[in-house]
Amino acid sequence: MERTFYSDTPRQVLDTLDTDPDQGLSQGEGARRLAGYGENKLEKAKPPGLFRQVLAQLRDPMILVLLAAAALSFFAGGGQDWLDTAIILLIVVFNTVISVSQEDNARKALEALEKLAAPRARVLREGVERRLESTHLVPGDILLLEAGDYVPADGRILWAAGLQTDESAMTGESLPVHKRAGDGLPPDTPLAERKNMVIGGTVVTGGRAKVVVTATGMQTEMGKIAGLLLRQGQGETPLQRKMKEVSRVLSLVCVGVCAVMFGVGMLQHRDILDMFLTAVALAVAAIPEGLPAIVTIVLAVGVGRMARRNAIIKRLPAVETLGCASVICSDKTGTLTKNQMTVLEVWTPAPALRDRALTLGTLCGDAQEGPGGYIGDPTETAIAQAAAQAGLEKAALERDMPRRGEAPFDSVRKRMATCHALPNGEALVAVKGAPEAVLARCTHLLGAQGPRPLTDGDRRR
Structure with missing residues (x-):
């Protein structure tokens, strides 16, 4: 049964987590708990290996049509005229290499950015305030928060002065939530009304507080949501849906035309093998082998232009999805800062x-x-x-x-x-x-x- 720390008194919470509000954990105890609880970070889907990435590209409907065209072309030529087959296969390889390479580069860039932007937390360890990487937080750590801080883990408030947090990402409420230390709340208190708790992933908008960490990683409220998202598959982009529809229609038309041609030949009492080869040749000629390559090249150019504007695209088709947007709402200034200020001048009457x-x-x-x-x-x-x-x-x-x-x-x-x-x-x-x-x-x-x-x-x- 999940422990409802918000319904306990502060003393009960501290006793349960075996920590001291003024000293915090020792470095050794922190390391031991880190080994037991794991790092304070959300799990992510394991990136696919090279074979799975290639296989995913080959499952594209248009690529399947091209592979079928290559096989038919090779069969129609009796294994002698292999030039068309080689060209089609070259297009497939070109398309796959570009797509896999782009997705791999995007994933590496995102991983590097995550390491660069890893937040740090102020905690008490052995009675001394320390700056600790948020991934190294463990239940029982005494966390110090103030306005502007990112809340790195769930925690019970031990002391607060005018504390407010922005919990819109969790509850949808746009106004800051006033937090306070105090006795326990009823066990059935909903998340949005737990005034004596802070939620990992939110931001402190005002005041200060001392908090004892109660949950980290996937055990936090944000982690529970991340766990649900991990079980959801990736959806298709508008371009992928359109390409699938084009491939389906193209395949049906080719098969239909070939069937009609073969039927007409049979009614005219022509040689069955000749008519079959003619139908296959017609099918191969009707398939636009260059379409996937053209689409991939256009998307790759779009990715390059976005990269020059410092935007990372994880998947090639996502470039077209961005093109579908007509209005983008943002409350950010677009400015990257070091979060540091310097006094340049002091003005006084004397x-x-x-x-x-x-x-x-x-x-x-x-x-x-x-x-x-x-x-x-x-x-x-x-x-x-x-x-x-x-x-x-x-x-x-x-x-x-x-x-x-x-x-x-x-x-x-x-x-x-x-x-x-x-x-x-x-x-x-x-x-x-x-x-x-x-x-x-x-x-x-x-x-x-x-x-x-x-x-x-x-x-x-």
């Missing part, structure tokens, strides 16, 4: 206030220092990196002014606020966000001569 601005920006952020620099939201890591270059290390600032509370950024408030304890016992509230959202709530401006009332002109400037 140069002496630059360090204060960087200090507040760093405190009011969730960027964390990792092995290769700061990790987290690109904007926050850029601010923390700029502060570090000015001699203001985030770890030192937080030791002097530890965080005591926070109000996460969201699309409605358009700002984030954190509260910090000062050494003198007072509290400091640091706020960052959209200029219009922050300035609308400011009353004074801190300048070189101290604070003064903030005017509308100051706001515009």
